[in-house]
Structure formats: structure tokens, C-alpha cells
Amino acid sequence: MGEHLSSAAIENPDRRDFLFIATGAVAAVGVGAVAWPLIDQMNPDASTLALASIEVDIGAIPEGQIVTVKWRGGPVFIRHRTKKEIDEAVNTPLSELKDPQTDAQRVKVPEWLIVIGVCTHLGCVPLGHEGQYDGWKCPCHGSVYDTSGRIRQGPAPLNLFVPEYAFLSATKVKIG
Amino acid sequence: MSGTSTYVPKSALGRWFESRLPILSLVHSSFIAYPVPRNINYLWAFGAILAFMLVAQIVTGVVLAMHYVPSAAMAFASVDHIMRDVNYGWLIRYLHTNGASLFFFAVYVHMFRGIYYGSYKAPREVLWILGVIIYLLMMATAFMGYVLPWGSMSFAGATVITNLFTAIPLVGVGVSHWLWGGYAVGDPTLNRFYSLHYLLPFMIVGVVGLHVWALHVTGQNNPDGVEVENVERDTMAFTPYATIKDVFALSVFLIVYAWFVFYIPNYLLDADNSVMANPLVTPAHIVPEWYLLPFYAILRAIPNKLVGVVALFAAIALLAFLPWLDTSPVKSAKYRPMFRFFFWVFVVCCVGLGYLGSQEVSDGTTLAARILALGYFGFLVVVLPLLGLIEKTKPMPASIADAVLAKKGLASAPPVAS
Amino acid sequence: MIRLKTCLFVAAALLPLVAGGSSALAQDEAEQPKPTRQSWSFSGLFGTYDPAQLQRGFQVYREVCSACHRLSIPFRTLGEPGGPGYSLAQVQTLAASYQVTNDEPNDKGEIFKRAGAPSDDFPPPDAFPNDQAAAASFGKAPPDMALLAKARKYERGFPWFIFDALPFDQYQEIGADYIYAIMTGYTKADDPKWNLYYPGHTIAMPPPLVDGSVAYTDGTPPTVSNYARDVAAFLSWASEPNLAERKKIGLRAMIFLFVLAALLYFTKKRIWSDLH
Numbered sequence: 001m002g003e004h005l006s007s008a009a010i011e012n013p014d015r016r017d018f019l020f021i022a023t024g025a026v027a028a029v030g031v032g033a034v035a036w037p038l039i040d041q042m043n044p045d046a047s048t049l050a051l052a053s054i055e056v057d058i059g060a061i062p063e064g065q066i067v068t069v070k071w072r073g074g075p076v077f078i079r080h081r082t083k084k085e086i087d088e089a090v091n092t093p094l095s096e097l098k099d100p101q102t103d104a105q106r107v108k109v110p111e112w113l114i115v116i117g118v119c120t121h122l123g124c125v126p127l128g129h130e131g132q133y134d135g136w137k138c139p140c141h142g143s144v145y146d147t148s149g150r151i152r153q154g155p156a157p158l159n160l161f162v163p164e165y166a167f168l169s170a171t172k173v174k175i176g
Numbered sequence: 177m178s179g180t181s182t183y184v185p186k187s188a189l190g191r192w193f194e195s196r197l198p199i200l201s202l203v204h205s206s207f208i209a210y211p212v213p214r215n216i217n218y219l220w221a222f223g224a225i226l227a228f229m230l231v232a233q234i235v236t237g238v239v240l241a242m243h244y245v246p247s248a249a250m251a252f253a254s255v256d257h258i259m260r261d262v263n264y265g266w267l268i269r270y271l272h273t274n275g276a277s278l279f280f281f282a283v284y285v286h287m288f289r290g291i292y293y294g295s296y297k298a299p300r301e302v303l304w305i306l307g308v309i310i311y312l313l314m315m316a317t318a319f320m321g322y323v324l325p326w327g328s329m330s331f332a333g334a335t336v337i338t339n340l341f342t343a344i345p346l347v348g349v350g351v352s353h354w355l356w357g358g359y360a361v362g363d364p365t366l367n368r369f370y371s372l373h374y375l376l377p378f379m380i381v382g383v384v385g386l387h388v389w390a391l392h393v394t395g396q397n398n399p400d401g402v403e404v405e406n407v408e409r410d411t412m413a414f415t416p417y418a419t420i421k422d423v424f425a426l427s428v429f430l431i432v433y434a435w436f437v438f439y440i441p442n443y444l445l446d447a448d449n450s451v452m453a454n455p456l457v458t459p460a461h462i463v464p465e466w467y468l469l470p471f472y473a474i475l476r477a478i479p480n481k482l483v484g485v486v487a488l489f490a491a492i493a494l495l496a497f498l499p500w501l502d503t504s505p506v507k508s509a510k511y512r513p514m515f516r517f518f519f520w521v522f523v524v525c526c527v528g529l530g531y532l533g534s535q536e537v538s539d540g541t542t543l544a545a546r547i548l549a550l551g552y553f554g555f556l557v558v559v560l561p562l563l564g565l566i567e568k569t570k571p572m573p574a575s576i577a578d579a580v581l582a583k584k585g586l587a588s589a590p591p592v593a594s
Numbered sequence: 595m596i597r598l599k600t601c602l603f604v605a606a607a608l609l610p611l612v613a614g615g616s617s618a619l620a621q622d623e624a625e626q627p628k629p630t631r632q633s634w635s636f637s638g639l640f641g642t643y644d645p646a647q648l649q650r651g652f653q654v655y656r657e658v659c660s661a662c663h664r665l666s667i668p669f670r671t672l673g674e675p676g677g678p679g680y681s682l683a684q685v686q687t688l689a690a691s692y693q694v695t696n697d698e699p700n701d702k703g704e705i706f707k708r709a710g711a712p713s714d715d716f717p718p719p720d721a722f723p724n725d726q727a728a729a730a731s732f733g734k735a736p737p738d739m740a741l742l743a744k745a746r747k748y749e750r751g752f753p754w755f756i757f758d759a760l761p762f763d764q765y766q767e768i769g770a771d772y773i774y775a776i777m778t779g780y781t782k783a784d785d786p787k788w789n790l791y792y793p794g795h796t797i798a799m800p801p802p803l804v805d806g807s808v809a810y811t812d813g814t815p816p817t818v819s820n821y822a823r824d825v826a827a828f829l830s831w832a833s834e835p836n837l838a839e840r841k842k843i844g845l846r847a848m849i850f851l852f853v854l855a856a857l858l859y860f861t862k863k864r865i866w867s868d869l870h
Contacts, residue, residue: 037264256741439639
């Protein structure tokens with residue numbers, strides 16, 4: 001036992017450390033490469049991403065009506081506004097608003113208001129044609145929105161969110 | 177081998193923690209300072225490989241469970257969704273299905289190693305029996321897992337194996353209805369198999385813990401079958417020597433695993449399992465997964481239904497009695513020439529039974545299966561007990577250190593006649 | 595020791611390969627010829643699908659097979675990488691040309707059909723909304739083609755099933771060869787239900803492909819052999835759309851593992867040189 005000195009003792013320690021470091025580094029890269037798919041699989045999958053945008057035919061919506069469509073798992077309100085509703089929205093002084101935004105900042109075409117139908121307080125779905133501004137009212141804690149979807153009363157801090165959308169034609173809008 | 181550790185952590189935080197929960201010293205005494213025989217070969221690396229595969233199956237399985245739907249209407253479609261839509265779903269699924277096959281390949285190497293070197297003999301009988309229990313749990317887990325994709329072969333396999341219970345006299349049919357949750361394999365069966373398939377691997381983890389504990393009490397066996405006498409001369413520290421050897425062996429094993437997953441992922445998949453289950457139509461040729469084939473062959477070889485079922489369970493249960501069936505005090509086949517011959521005959525019987533299990537039933541295959549089944553049982557209940565009495569064994573080395581030195585061609589103490 | 599290890603390894607390794615050769619056919623080999631192994635662009639370690647071939651194959655599916663066979667894959671997959679490679683606009687136009695049943699009823703409570711979107715699956719054939727209708731018409735329901743190339747195999751026999759698993763000779767295209775063989779196996783002109791390669795020779799499907807029935811636009815000769823080849827490739831893609839990505843990642847994984855194994859081998863040698 002121990003008849004000869006181990007070659008490692010005579011060996012240059014730098015070369016030995018390089019081998020260990022190289023092996024360790026390659027192994028670490030391997031662990032990372034294996035970990036990524038296990039993490040990425042929780043990201044939205046291809047079928048969910050395919051529904052990330054939808055196209056809605058708005059030609060059949062009469063003036064004054066609000067239509068609710070499903071987008072990315074939640075409601076979106078599409079409102080064909082009457083002239084009265086547009087005027088009320090445009091003529092509101094900003095000082096009255098908790099979250100000041102002009103109507104023009106929130107619509108592309110004045111006749112069409114498109115907002116995400118989720119109350120910015122705690123996430124309930126507000127009810128249309130309710131509340132003193134004839135906009136929406138949230139049944140959970142009483143937040144009231146106007147005809148531009150802006151918060152006027154109640155605990156909600158922000159206006160109803162406007163999603164990314166574009167008009168493909170006069171009667172077709174793509175949301176998302 | 178086991179006992180109180182003298183490990184003292186270097187940092188103050190380590191010492192604070194250690195005095196409250198001595199995990200650090202447990203890890204140190206079990207996997208760092210733990211002495212292993214110097215002469216163990218690469219077959220001893222399969223324990224670590226199995227531990228890795230168990231973790232791999234659990235991780236990939238838990239991830240698959242995030243996307244799989246365990247209902248007869250949606251299971252097949254949910255697996256298709258995983259394969260097509262889920263990010264890297266195809267990779268995780270192939271890792272899991274091929275991982276199961278490689279898990280069984282490793283377990284068979286591990287078991288045959290144990291038989292060859294007499295690792296089941298005193299004082300390692302409980303270690304061996306715990307291993308048989310792990311093997312049984314693995315087979316149950318794999319069987320239920322195969323049902324989950326709800327393909328035609330999944331359904332057929334579930335039907336055949338659960339129908340085995342109808343062979344039990346008096347209560348058989350009632351037991352089957354209880355297992356199925358109905359009058360045949362169906363939605364309730366699938367749901368409970370899913371629940372149990374998720375549960376059993378964690379039970380396997382528990383039994384593996386006992387298995388490693390039992391191992392650390394007696395210490396590893398070694399290729400010469402000579403017990404450790406002088407810890408300093410006969411053994412080496414687990415870390416770094418056995419650790420690096422295990423990790424290297426694992427990396428080679430992973431190459432084989434990667435070959436299956438990336439280049440032949442459907443090689444072991446039965447084509448009929450890509451067709452959704454239909455209770456009214458059975459595939460022309462029912463086969464279980466390859467690792468269950470030898471037992472399937474034994475079952476089919478026996479004409480009587482009840483005796484066939486009993487033989488099937490006996491083929492596995494008998495393994496637990498190996499420590500007492502084998503009467504020879506010499507452990508390793510290296511020094512038992514007659515045992516070595518019969519061991520390879522046994523291996524040929526197992527592989528042959530496996531092949532026959534995959535073939536269509538005919539007079540020829542039934543006869544061959546009966547002969548090989550006789551070989552299988554004969555080895556366990558006739559050859560092993562007799563060999564201990566009549567075999568002339570070769571002289572064994574005086575100690576492990578001597579065996580290592582002899583292998584390296586250096587001088588050693590003269591061998592001891594056994 | 596090495597001999598023992600090799601023997602154990604070989605013995606235990608044979609077992610999974612043994613089962614890999616099992617399949618659904620139970621015929622006398624002398625009367626039942628086996629499909630021949632074809633060469634495919636997507637076979638081998640570095641094979642990938644040929645998008646032009648997949649587009650031709652899809653054309654054959656659409657013009658011939660879709661009359662009776664469902665293909666339950668989403669339209670959008672036709673635009674995903676590694677496949678036929680249609681553009682987003684082409685996929686949208688294709689999807690819109692189909693009428694799909696909406697998931698939910700309309701405001702009046704009626705189930706209605708609408709133009710398809712890329713996120714929808716191909717709908718079932720108009721004539722056969724479900725398997726029972728198809729079976730009533732043909733005696734046997736034409737199978738869904740989404741996984742058909744995985745669902746069809748033929749017995750390779752010993753020792754070929756062992757070689758099929760080995761590197762460089764690996765054989766994963768068994769489904770494509772089977773489909774090609776069936777399509778070109780209607781060798782008796784007077785008996786449309788007789789197929790050379792179908793187990794038992796009596797097939798419920800009459801010959802679907804005829805020379806010139808599908809007009810290829812890229813100059814490929816419009817023969818049954820080419821139709822069969824292209825549709826088999828397309829169906830292989832439908833059942834295994836991730837093949838290109840899988841082989842790409844596989845190459846990196848194999849190189850990585852060989853490098854890691856080599857590093858670990860030398861590390862092991864270095865650490866063990868310490869021992870006595």
C-alpha cells in the first residue's frame with residue numbers, strides 16, 4: 001500500500017483544476033439545458049397563443065348596443081355608441097376623472113368603444129347600461145364607469161383597459 | 177458502516193443548524209465519508225443510475241400531469257395536445273415513456289448483478305427483499321402509466337391484467353368490479369389509475385430510502401463476495417471515488433437514453449396505442465411493454481387460468497426468497513463455476529421468455545414457453561438449493577485488498593480455500 | 595470482468611429490442627409480402643421533411659383522402675416551422691375555406707357553422723360527421739389520419755428489428771412505408787378490394803389514387819407512385835410534426851453528452867490516480 005507516490009501529487013495542480021472546472025462547467029450547462037424545457041412548458045402553449053388575437057364582425061351591432069366577446073379567456077365590451085353617448089364622453093372635464101384620460105385617447109373611431117370588461121378594482125365583470133353615467137356599474141363593490149369606460153365613482157383606481165385592436169375594415173375589428 | 181458521525185460543519189451557521197437537525201452529518205456519513213469496497217466494478221453504478229431515473233420520471237411525470245386530462249373522452253386528445261401544442265411537450269413525453277423503459281433496463285441489470293454476485297445473501301436479505309418490493313411497485317406504476325394515454329393497447333392491457341383477478345375463486349368477479357369501478361375497464365378505472373400512478377412513485381421513493389438505509393448498515397457487496405475486514409485497506413471513501421465513477425457511468429447511460437428519446441422515440445411504442453381505445457374492438461395482437469414480457473409468457477404458457485395467475489405472481493414473489501433458496505455460503509459467481517453456468521442459463525430463459533411473450537400464441541411458442549418457464553422456476557427452486565450442497569467452489573481471496581492487488585498483478589496473501 | 599459485463603449488457607439489452615419487433619400482423623410470411631423499405635428525406639440522423647413534398651402530399655389529402663378521412667390537427671400547424679411551410683395568409687385562407695361547427699350555440703341557442711380560423715382543427719368530412727356514419731356507409735369507419743403513420747407497422751422479424759434500433763441504420767419510417775405500400779398495392783385491376791400488402795389482402799377501401807387525378811403544379815410527374823410517396827410523407831409529418839426540432843436538439847444533446855462523458859472519464863481517471 002502506497003509503494004509509489006501517486007502521479008497526482010507530482011502533477012501540475014493547475015492542469016488538474018482545469019479539468020475539474022471544465023467538467024463542472026459543462027455539467028452546469030447541461031443542467032440548464034435540461035431545466036429550460038421543464039420551465040418553458042408552463043408558458044402558454046401553441047393552442048393558447050393561437051387564440052391570442054380574434055377577429056370580430058361588428059357590422060351587425062346596432063347603435064346603442066354593447067356586445068361582449070371572449071378574448072384571451074376574458075370579456076371584451078364592444079359598444080356601438082350613440083351620438084349622445086359620444087358627446088357625454090367627449091365633454092367631460094378632466095378634473096372630474098380619477099384617472100384622467102380624454103375620450104380621444106381611448107377610441108380610434110368615436111362610434112366604437114372597445115374595452116376589456118374587467119373591473120380594475122378586483123376583477124369582476126361590470127354590468128352594461130348601468131350607473132348614472134349610462135356606462136357600466138360593477139355589482140361587486142359599486143364602481144361606476146362612464147360611456148368611455150372611465151372610472152367615475154367607487155373604489156376602482158383606473159379606467160377600463162383598452163386592448164390592442166385594429167380595424168381591418170369598417171365592419172371587422174381584430175383584437176389582440 | 178453506519179453509526180454516529182464525527183462530522184463537524186466548518187461554518188457557525190452550519191453548526192447551529194446541525195445541532196437542530198443533523199442532516200449535514202447524515203449526508204456526510206452516508207455519501208461522502210461512507211466506505212465502499214475498493215473492488216466494485218461499473219455494475220455497482222446502476223444504483224445511482226436508478227436513483228437518477230426515478231427522479232427523472234417523477235419530474236417529467238409531474239410536468240406531464242400539468243397538461244394531461246384523465247378522462248376517457250379526453251385522455252387521448254390531451255396526450256396529442258401535449259405532443260403538438262405544449263412547449264417541448266413532445267420532448268417531456270418522450271423522456272417519460274422512454275425513461276420508463278430505460279428505468280426497467282437499469283433495474284434488470286441491477287437485479288442480475290445482485291443474483292450473480294450473491295448480494296442477496298446474509299447479511300443483506302432485507303436489502304434484497306426491499307428491492308423486490310421496489311420492483312413490484314415499479315411494475316404496478318408502469319402498468320398503470322401505460323393505461324393513461326387510453327390507446328387501444330392501453331385499454332387491452334388494462335382489461336387483460338385486471339381480468340386476472342377474476343381467476344380468484346368466489347370473490348374474483350367482485351374484486352374485479354371493485355378494481356374497475358364498473359363492469360369493465362372504463363372512465364372510473366382510468367381516473368383511479370391516474371391517482372395511483374401519481375402516488376406510487378413517492379412510495380417507491382420511501383422504500384428506496386429504506387433500501388439505501390439497509391445498504392448502509394451492511395455495506396456494499398463486492399465482485400469477490402468477500403466481506404470488508406480492514407476498513408483502511410479494503411475500502412475507499414464514497415466521495416470522490418465512487419461518486420465520480422457513478423456520475424461517469426450515468427453520463428454513458430444518458431447517451432443511450434438520449435439516443436432513444438431523440439432518434440428512435442417510437443421504437444418501443446406499440447402502433448396500436450396510437451389508435452384511441454374502443455371498448456368494442458380489441459387489437460389483433462395484444463402485447464404488454466417489453467419489461468413485462470417474460471411474466472406474460474409464463475402466464476400464457478399455463479392452460480389453467482388460476483394456475484397461470486398464481487405462476488405469474490409466484491415468478492416474482494419467489495425472488496424475495498432467494499436468500500434462503502440459495503444454500504451456498506459463497507457469494508460471488510466468480511468463485512462458483514457451476515452456479516455461473518446455471519446463471520447464464522437463467523438469463524437465457526428470461527430473455528427467451530421475453531421474446532416468446534411478444535409472439536403470437538402457437539403450439540410451438542407454447543411448448544417453448546413451458547420449457548423456459550420450467551427453466552426459470554427450476555433455477556430458483558431446484559438448482560439453487562442443490563448447488564449449495566454439491567458445488568465445488570474455487571478458492572477465494574483472503575480479503576478485498578488482496579483481490580484488488582491480485583487483479584493488478586501485485587503480490588498478495590495466498591488465497592483462502594473455502 | 596469485461597466479458598461478464600458485456601454479456602450482462604447484451605442479454606439485458608436484447609430484451610427491449612426483442613419486444614420492439616412485435617406488431618399486429620399474424621400472417622403466413624410466404625403469402626403476405628412485407629412492404630419494402632423506401633428512402634425518405636426525413637429518415638436518418640439528419641433527415642428533415644421536404645416542404646414541397648409536404649405541400650404536394652397535403653394537396654393529395656385535400657383532393658382525394660379528405661372526402662372520407664378526417665385529419666384532426668389544427669390548421670395553424672400547416673404554417674409552423676418544420677412542416678409544409680405555408681404562410682400565415684395561406685393558412686388563414688385555407689382555414690376560411692372550411693366550415694367548422696362553433697364551440698358554443700348562438701344567441702338563439704342554435705348550433706351553427708362558421709368559416710374556420712387557424713386555431714380550429716380540420717373538420718370531419720361533410721358526408722361523415724362521426725365514425726358511426728362512416729361505418730354505416732363503408733362497413734368500416736375510415737380512420738382519422740392525424741396519427742395514422744404512427745398507428746401502422748409491419749412485423750420486421752428477427753434480426754432486423756435489432757438493426758432498426760441501431761445508430762445509422764435506425765428505422766422510424768415504418769408507418770410511411772406501410773402507407774406507401776398500401777397505396778401502391780392494388781395490383782389486381784379487376785378486384786378493387788384486393789391489396790397485396792394489406793393483412794389478409796381484403797381491404798375495405800377501394801383504390802383511392804389514379805394516375806393524373808391530382809394536378810401537381812411544381813412539375814412532379816402525377817403518378818400514383820408519387821401521390822403515394824407524397825401523401826405518406828405528409829401523413830408522417832402530421833403524426834410527427836416535431837421531427838426536425840427533435841433531431842436538431844438531439845444532435846446537440848448527443849455532442850454535449852459525448853463531450854461530458856469524455857470529460858467525466860478523464861476526471862475519474864485523475865481522481866482515481868490518487869488511490870494507493
